[in-house]
Amino acid sequence: MPSLPLSGFKVLDLTRVLAGPMCAQILGDLGADVIKIERPATGDESRSYGPPCLEDPEGKPTDDSYFFLCANRNKRSVTVNLTTSEGQEIIRALAKVSDVMMENYKVGDLKRFGLDYESIRKINPNIVYCSITGYGQSGPYATRAGYDAVFQATTGMMSLIGHADGEPGAGPMMVPLGIIDYMTGQNAAIAVLAALHHRKAGRRQGQHIDVCLFDSAMASLSHLGQQYLESGKPRPRCGNRVMGNLPSGVYHCDDGELILMLGNNGQFARACAALGLEHLSNDPDTIGKGSDLDGDALRAIFAARLATNKVAHWLAELGAAAVPCGPVNDLAQAFADPHACARGIQVNVPHPLDESLTLIRNPLTFSATPLKEYRYPPRLGEHTQKILSSVLGYDERKIAELRRSGAI
The missing domain is CATH 3.30.1540.10 (formyl-coa transferase, domain 3)
Incomplete structure (x- = not known):
């Protein structure tokens, strides 16, 4: 089997919820070795974003939500307690041998633990360090938290969606998909790939990437945003009609x-x-x-x-x-559509709790390096022992001590 585009690259992923995990999943799909860092006992909080959740063979709900499953394939899970000095040392040791480090903590949070970009670059000057936040690393809202729907609202996107004024049910409308998270994850992946290329192209240096949901949402306003900037007049909501292209x-x-x-x-x-x-x-x-x-x-x-x-x-x-x-179409019709079937949109990824687990494939198609390997979203801490021993060289005694201390 030919190697994948990012084979040989190692990604240290400290992201949670959706935008960051989506970016890391894209890199994992492309062949990077993605090590997902999660909190002991609870893990990525999106694991519990349910019900509904993945069911075990007896039909009982597990602690893995569908929300988590959609953005965490092709990764290895390691549990680390970042609040402990031992846990922080594990992250630094992994960062030292990684090409990319990703995080989506609030601005300044990781500096308390010596895991911010300036601290990490001292031990690995070549690292590409990607920070994914709600509002970015600068600006008056930088320290605010936010989720996808918040950015749909604050960037004007919701004002463009919904029935026209005067019609039944008129008013701004939210897109129920994590559309801003998804776009931010894609933007972050593009930025990481560009930074890796910059590093390889004779410059041999890493850099800090600042990607946020706010910027991604504003950029997605497309021609309607451009129309407003030039005319000063926002386009009114028009529901499922298309203004200017009658009778679409x-x-x-x-x-x-x-x-x-x-x-x-x-x-x-x-x-x-x-x-x-x-x-x-x-x-x-x-x-x-x-x-x-x-x-x-x-x-x-x-x-x-x-x-x-x-x-x-x-x-x-x-x-x-x-x-x-x-x-x-509704979703049943969409997934059953002959074209969706011909394009192989669904992929079977056997999971320890569900042999018939089906995921949506990566939308990229390559002729020389096809993306055919899909590994199930990992169970919490599934790879802790293996990675600490094989990547960092920790022996069983040290790993046992870390478990007893609560560092992993």
């Missing part, structure tokens, strides 16, 4: 819903033809993109037509006309 949006069919996205006049004309509404595309006043026609009136025409048949029928008609569209 979600439509009810006879047996479900589909989404229609028309990005140019050619797509509008082809959609009209596929729906038997050719007269609309022949009228200059009803050209879809940038039209002055009453949007509600145009959408009503499309809605009435699409309601006359089933989703599959219209997907076939619109797809044959090269019109961007898709079904509005």
